[in-house]
Amino acid sequence: KGYADYVLFGSNGKPLAVVEAKRTSKSPDAGKHQAELYADCLEAKYGVRPVIYYTNGFETYIIDGLGYPPRRLYSFHTATDLELMIQKRSRHDINDFKVNGKITDRDYQKMSIKAVCEHFNKKHRKGLIVMATGTGKTRVAISLVDILTRNEWVKNALFLADRTSLVNQAHKNFVKLLPNMTTCVLSDDSDHDLNARLTFSTYQTMINHIDTEDKTFSVGRFDLIIIDEAHRSIFGKYGAIFNYFDSLLIGLTATPRDEVDRSTYEIFEMEQGEPNFAYELEEAVADGYLVNYIGIKRGSKIMREGIKYDELSPEEKAQLEKVFEYERINKALEGEPGRDIAASEIFTYIFNDDTISHVLQDLMSNGLKIKGSEEIGKTIIFAYNHRHAEMIVEKFNKLFPEYGPDYCALIDNYVTYADDLIDKFADKNKEPQIAVSVDMLDTGIDVPEVINLVFFKQIRSKIKFMQMVGRGTRLCKDLFGPGKDKECFYIFDWCGNLDYFGKGNEGVGTKATISLTERIFNLRSEIAYYLQAEEYQEDP
Structure with a gap:
């Protein structure tokens, strides 16, 4: 009644x-x-x-x-x-687990897809997949969308990432592998197909679309949301998105399962350390799907002992005063420019001109090389901040002007059209060959040709450190010539990160690569030496 x-x-x-x-x-x-x-x-x-x-x-x-x-x-x-x-x-339970082999063809990928689908069948609405960088998280996401739409569980899906470059990269992959589905990349300055089946957006752009009185999307607009690199900071900063939309939720992360924080597991309603599926770096390397690194631990007297102001040359004192002024403006440094710099402060800002020279010369001499060992392979230098990165690029151009102005490039949020530079860096046939990055290349960028990583900054988050290491782990066929595939990559660690995280050099030596020119010179020298033997001398 x-x-x-x-x-x-x-x-x-x-x-x-x-x-x-x-x-x-x-x-x-x-x-x-x-x-x-x-x-x-x-x-x-x-x-x-x-x-x-x-x-x-x-x-x-x-x-x-x-x-x-x-x-x-x-x-x-x-x-x-x-x-x-x-x-x-x-709809029925998801029982058509047939995976399109053109999208995902590896056993562990198929296992992860089935694990999430079975989890959804049990009336769970959230799934979490842990997969090492380079093992195909995006492809797994594409297959999940394919299977869930085929089983009539999902009609509209949303893919979220924290940077425009990652959104565009994911969009390209979805378009290539699911060509029959309409797509839309949200941005604040272009027209959109708001009725598209697949929508791609950064977190901040989506916040802008729902944090208004006249909201662009209803709470039920998406049946599925996929989160690229799900971790606590995303939910803390952009939690309003997940509170607003009523949908299934799949989180992807390269963070090792034991390093995923408790709050993330709680958000996905899972027990600590128990995602739906995990396939981590060590396993992927053992199975031959990723390559391992050779750790090369570096350092300098300045990094060990700091900077003694009275021992600097007039030019170095002038440079240090500029550093003080820059850092004081950015509230990163206190005190007067005429004081000593403790070794601990060096890890906060490494601007010493001599140190930068050592780092670059070491890279160019000992880094892995391609094209008959004549050219340094694709390299990422992780810098502390924008000014530090500027100084690295400036110093490279002074030390190695023969490579031209585009060979070593700064890529960060201060650079106009940085995404275009990232695309060029990702193209094996284009420059820059060396990218000096402040945060933008730490995660999510897929460049299999990367074979040198230079840690020129101190990292204290293991999650971030492993993501950065992941920039070099991808396989790359014929990188060193026909039949000569990428087998490892180098990490040049100038700031003690490997020691801090308990990582060694994986038991592999750090022998420098000798260029073709050097090998020819050495061979000629050796021939000349032997030709001096008595039996090769002519009588006068």
């Missing part, structure tokens, strides 16, 4: 939803059973069970009729959202 507070009817005259609203002084749960009774009556009369909402004005919960437990919502769905939700009730 009694009347429902609100019933939303569809265009066909049948109920889409029933709402039971209680006073704000009461718990919304007080109206749950009452709403279910109203839904029973409406189902008996109209032959369709409406979606159930119950609320006290502050908190709103939904029972969608798909078998999930009640869950809290940010807001109500639109009529279109509700119609699609009711249509989904006819």
Whole structure:
């Protein structure tokens, strides 16, 4: 007996939803059973069970009729959202696990896909996959979208990443491997197909679309959200996105399962250290899907002992004063320019001209080389900040002007059209050959040709460190010539990161590569030496 507070009817005259609203002084749960009774009556009369909402004005919960437990919502769905939700009730468990081999063809990838699908079959709405950088997380995501759409679980999906370059990279892969699905890349300055099946966005851009009175998307616009590199900071900074949208959620991360923080597991409603699937660096290297690194530990007297102001030349003192002024403006350094610099401070800002020279000369002499060992391979130098990166590029151009102005390039957020530079760096036939990066190349960039990483900054987050190491782990066929594939990459560590994280050089030596020119010179010298033997001398 009694009347429902609100019933939303569809265009066909049948109920889409029933709402039971209680006073704000009461718990919304007080109206749950009452709403279910109203839904029973409406189902008996109209032959369709409406979606159930119950609320006290502050908190709103939904029972969608798909078998999930009640869950809290940010807001109500639109009529279109509700119609699609009711249509989904006819779906079956995901039983078509057939993976398109053109998308994912490795056994561990197929295992990860099946693990998430089976998790969803058990009425879970969130899945988490741990896979080392370079093992195909994006391809796994594409296969999951393919399988979930084929099984009629997903119609519209959203892919989120923290940088535009990563969004564009993912979009290219989805378009290539799922060419029949409409796509949209959100940005703040272009037109969009807001009805596209697949939407790609940075977190901040999506916040801009939903953090307005006239929201671009409804809470039910997406059936699935995929998070690239899911970790605590994303949920802390952009949690409003996941509170707003009512969808399935899949998190991808390269962070080792034991390093994923507890709060991330809690967000995905999982036990600590137990994602749906994990395939980590050591396993991938052992299976031949990634390459390992050779750690080359470097240092300098300045890094060990600091800078003694009185021991500097006038030119170095002038340079140090400029550093002080720059860092003081950026609130990174205190004190007067005429003081000594402790060794611990060197790890915060390494601007010493001599140190930069040593780092670059060491790289060019001992770094892995290609093209008959004549040219340094693709290299990333991780710099501390923008000014540090500028000084590295300036010093390279002074030391090695013969390589031209584009050979070594600064890539960070201060650089206009940095994404274009990233695309050029990712092209094996284009320059720059050496990228000096401040944060932008730390994660997510897929450049298999990278064979040298220079850590010219101190890292104290193991998650970030492993992500940076991942820039070099990808396989690359014929990199050193026909049949000569990439087998390892070098890490030049100038700031004690390998020791800090308990990493060695993996038991492999650090023998320098000798260029073709050097080998020819050495061979000629050796021939000349032997030709001096008595038996090769002519009588006068």
